[in-house]
Amino acid sequence: MQARRLKAALALAASAALAVGAAGCAKSERDGGDSGEAKTGGTFVFAGAGDPKNFDPIFNDDGESFRPVRQMFDTLITHKPGTAELEGGLAESWDHDAEGKVWTFKLRQGVKFHDGTPFNAAAVCYNFDRWYNMKGAAAQSQMIYYMDVFGGFAKNDSPDAGKSIYNKCEAKDDGTAVLTLNQYKGAFPGAFALTSLSIASPDALKKYDADTVKQNGDSFEYSAFANEHPVGTGPFIFGGWDKAKGEITLNRNPDYWGDKAKVDKLIIKIIKDENTRKQELRAGTVQGIDFPAPADRKALEGEGFNVINRPAFNILYLGINQKNPKLKDLRVRQAIAYALNRQQLVQTKGPGGTKVADQFMPDTVLGYAPDVQKYDYNPEKAKQLLKEAGAENLTLNFYYPTDVSRPYMPNPQEIFTVLANDLGAVGIKVNGVARPWNGGYKDDVQQFGKQDLHILGWTGDYNDPGNFVGTFFGRAKTEFGDAAMTEMFDAIAKADGTVDEAGKKAAWEQVNRDIAAKWLPAVPIWHAPPAIVVTKNVKGLVASPLTDERFNTVSVS
Template identity: 30%
Template sequence: MKEWIRKIAISLMILLTLMITIEYESSRNDMKEKLPENYNNVYKTKKLIIGRANDSLGLDPANVTDIDSLRVTSNIFETLVKYEKEGKEIIPGLAASYKYSEDGLVFTFRLRQGVKFHDGTAFDADAVVFNFRRWMDKDNIYHNGEFEYYNYVFNGFPGIIKEVTAVNNYTVEIKLNKPYAPFLSSLAMPVFGIASPDSIKEYKNDVYKHPVGTGPFMLKSWKPNESITLIKNNEYYGIKAKVDEIEFKVIPSDKDRIEQLKQGNIHIADDINPDDAAAIKNETDYRLILRPCLNVSYIALNNEKLPFSKKDVRTAISYAIDKDDLIKQVYSDFAKPAKTFIPPLFIGYDDGIDKREYDIKKAKELLKKAGYSKGFKTTLWVMNSSRSYMPKPLETAMYIKNSLSKVNINVTVKTLNWSEYLNRIKNGEHEMALIGWSGDNMDPDNFLYTLLSSQNAKHGVASNYSFYKNNDVDMLLTQARQTNDTEFRKLLYKKVLAIINDDMPSIPLTHNMPVIVANPCVKGYVPSMTMNESLENVDIEFR
């Protein structure tokens, strides 16, 4: 009897085990159906995938100005100094420490030792000197390209940098021709990432395809207009990256980026359309992240062409645009109206500056005064893809077109791809163009000198897309660059903004709050105010 009971018990146990196994396999099969095809790559090899609207234009940081390039190079290259996570204070980077003379003309950097480039060569003082000489000397055999940012920041070639020398293997001294208050802030920008001299010598004009730095990630592959994949640098001297790979995947459509996120094919959807962001704002399955407003969008009016050479015409346009309504209709309230060309959190910002309230009557009066009582015809250029400062460029252009029609300005909207667009407005071919600027550091010089100095209004390499030239503005901006007295700099920048507000060389529109949507599995992601975040601290955790 006992043997019979024992056999029944064993049979029941076998049956129960079989049922559990079947249920487990069934649940596994159901799970597989819900997981993306790239499950093994994404989940098992810790591959962080970021969906974005545009591809990079190049991966040589010294020869690019677009944020889509610099977001990638910020993970490959490192700078002598950098901003801490909050984006407010300068801290050591590849330089372990630094000091400068009382007159602000000599900066000494003591470099980190034991650091290697991705190609295995040593990072040392000679490598730093090599990079600076490549940037600053137009006769240097490796000065291949425009090096636009160096030109913008340091006033030409060699500009305000007089000399860069290696004091010893791990000490570099930089002498300036004149004091330059934002010098350390400028060196913290990703465009001044230190590259391997050997890679520059080897790849020459193709170095933009073969980036070799010292950072936490290295280039694995670049499929133009598809994706850029970085791989973890296991020899990194600092804290090693938490993910094995990062893929920057080009997904031009905002809706497609959101859909790819929902399907589990990407982990972060960058620069999301405000309408889409509003739609998923209350969905608990995703994290909605707003990047701080360190940007400005504006209508660049070409001051070298009629009728935009006339101040009354430019001012009339500023009265004809209802910025609050633009933000409501096009930005779904994910932006703030711009009174001027710098965000409110910068030193020198004057909250009392005239906002130029929407006033159609005033706009018509000014046009009549300028000799255009019947209006005029013009063309407004717009890029064909979203930017961090302007997530819906075509919709913005159509809003501007409709607004100006109310004051008899007949606008034709012309759309161009981003690369061609940037090249042509740098050359001053436009009449009106929608454009913007995302700050690379927290100094107002980064906006005002770049966007409004006559030094930067040179055809072919311009960043002053208004081609605005004012001697008083140039003098004040130069003074602000050459003093370390913060209170005096505030006063100087307020004077600049007062002149700009009166001249109205172009029309500031918005300070956008770029929207990022992330899967909750993404841990440690903190968006940088400058948008150039290094991602070594980001992890992917699954339950």
Template identity: 35%
Template sequence: MKRRDTFGLGTAALLAAQFGSRIPLASARGEGGTFVFGTAGDPVGLDPAVVTDGQSLRFADQIFDTLITFNGSSTDLKPSLAKSWDVSADGLTYTMKLRSGVRFHDGTAFDATAVKWNFDRWGDPKNKNHVGGDFEYYTDVAAWPDVISSVDVVDDLTVRFNLKASQGPFLLNMALGSFSIFSPASFELDPENAKRKPVGTGPYKFVEWVPGDKVVMEANTDYWGEVSNVDQVVVRTIPDNSARFLALKAGSIDMMDGVNPDDVATAKADRGIGILLRPPLNVAYINFNQTKKPFNDVRIRQAFSVGINRQAIVDALYGGRGVVANQMIPDYMLGFNTELKGFTYDVAAAKKLLADAGFPNGFTTEFWYMPVSRPYYPNPKQIAEAFAAELKKIGITAELKTKDWGAYLKSARENEFPVFMLGWGGDNGDTDNFLFTFFGTDGGGNTWKNDEARKLLVKAQQSADNQERDTLYRQVNALIEKEVPRLPIAHTKVPLLARAYVKGYLPSPVGAEKFTMVWLDK
């Protein structure tokens, strides 16, 4: 077996250890009970192949398994449904041995045919089961239509992937929740409702989804891996961050994400609440739609980049857990370009750029912000208001708008907004997962048509030499700074809060925690 060597992975693992927990991880282990997790919004859907948001993919980690998975609180890989794998010398053939005796929640057997069925569903637009969404992770994030030639069933427990071109992060991509294995039998019973009837092999079985209220899962007592310590998991939707914190203090939920920075300070003084920090494998950004004027003019985008005091906003609104992002990747990742200067706040320079672009008196634009808090934007409305105040100083009037989270993501993908806030939490610790996802295809709200950048990104993706990849990504980052297709805002150490009786939770840099680790010391 050939093992990839990467810069970013070991660093991410170290970060996971560095940003640890105030919650003790060891005492007399309790079993049973219901674990209630509070979050800001509903999932968009529960079919992992066709969703892109962290709210939805959280459930993939509970209900499903991937062939390969991440090892605890790191981005190192370990076997999951595939117990081992071999890679050919040319990197074009991956042969995986599958775990025996695994069953889907509907009682049907997991085998190589089920694996092929899923990959055929994701990758073949003519497949009758290629329904439910755009398969954006398969198409744009992993870029597998250009990589995977075919998937062969060798025998019941052996599957072979034949590639058109080598892909450096192929195994890392295989661990993404979007590539969870769905029961073919259950899917084919009701394809159109798969997003509401998820059936996998994972440690939890889906029970119900009450939109706007909760998703309920029960422990899979026949799970092939680590069986859950709790009997049931309930993920409650509480849109308002402050209301969610009050629910935690009252004990009606056991743990929460989407924490207001001010509430972290309050939690520090409460011995009944523990604080955990997720490592900063993320980026908040402003995206410019270059198909809409005036954002097709690089001078307008550059005016935003120097006309917003990002440091002041991060200092005021991130509670000491954010750092200004000068590139679209954190500074410890492969390809971070230390020779770039970043964007220096300069109101006069911003006004001159606007004047040179034909807007000496500025202009008015819609400015869209997210309706839910996410790790990279802890309070999006408040941050949007701060952006608007900064833009007003250089003559731009930002008319703030938002809409329902699912509709917001759809509009962002379909290039309906002129300028909008969004962000990204890394899926696997590899730079490809950031830069290729953002700029390698026409999907995902990317309107930057830069052939040089795309060629560099494809070359980096196909290389197994990390020195070469580092050089290529540095060149891409230089092009991004010059043309500003998206303006990076912040990288965030993401707080999570839990009642002190919640034990065992280890935040993952990629947010891929299975709740099986949790137990309640009540």
């Protein structure tokens, strides 16, 4: 059957990451995965590195927001713990027609939302229809994942949005939801596991005005649902966000359909300073931290902490905003690439196992092209290109985030400093602009495009080239500032819509070659394996290559 071949081809895209993911899983299990013998109850306190934006899944795209969201909400499809392999979530099984346009989900029975309302096919369709019909500020408030996956809304308010591939969702019966797309897209079925596409209670969405989003200057205000009453089906229930104390409290859901949480309470304590996070870990006031600095890992292991290294399924890049006319010249962008001593950066600032990146996805992802044009460190070549372009006296505003550590970017200020020095060495003057991660940096960079250069990155959500290259460069984005790169957008859309596996692989390889040689909207920097650390009395944590940890398996003895 063609449909079966299509499903097999899609599954192959994930297989390359499974061995990688299994390594993280095996490490976790050796270090205490046998949680059945551990004490249950009590409280697990985990240190977050930054404030979440809010708790409405569709309005988020960053790890600090997703960490609490993942504990409260479920998706139709999820990943087997410790891997990038897909398995059933709220849907026990799924299938599609031969063209990959009609997706049928057989749903779990007896599942309830935290407010007691039943989970069923009508609830699934309500969520998909809600996303599709977003308008006004809600449709523009950085709904990055929805736009990247579906392409547009029923009525687009933004010129950046195109025609949505979403057509309709039908509840055939309580246990069967049928989603119809206008065209095949390579993101599926993996995209159904996106945290952004978590299923929320329709009653709560309506009761707490979830779609009421207001824009005030450079920022957005979200609803009571997003900030005070998030309601999903997950193993933890929202217990409050004390912004003054910087604590998010989640309580055990005794009626969870899956493996119930082993702790009674989960607290995510926001500690923005890295040294303070380490101090509280050592003092025992928190039992887990994420993304420790590379230099700290061996010391923490020596002190008896469990340091779990995840495989690198990510990318750090230097973004180039072509809103600046000087940066529209390919020679200038190539000069920037040649100016960066990325190998030295890897050796001095990267975690162990970090590798220089030459394209915008790991080599385990389908479509990786080993023969792309590479930009090895060559400051003389950089100076020559700047001279040819008439840009010898270039001054650029270089934005970088504060108060955050990301899996691909453990210390943004140190990375900025090294890259800025490299640029200065070839005659590019850099004005550094430091902005807080949420409520500053991301808005300035992705929403308003105030920067010339910036550092940002990505941890893959599922193993498909569209989740990396397509997310970054599949459509016009303020972050890169050139809506005229239609050749690139069209090439990515064609690759993403190729059903045949061999054809899809070849199309994505050519996209990667052309991004490096013809378009260069950004410079890939590195792939860095992030770590997560817990105290020795914490058992059952399963580290994820997608940084997609679920804390219902965790116990504290």
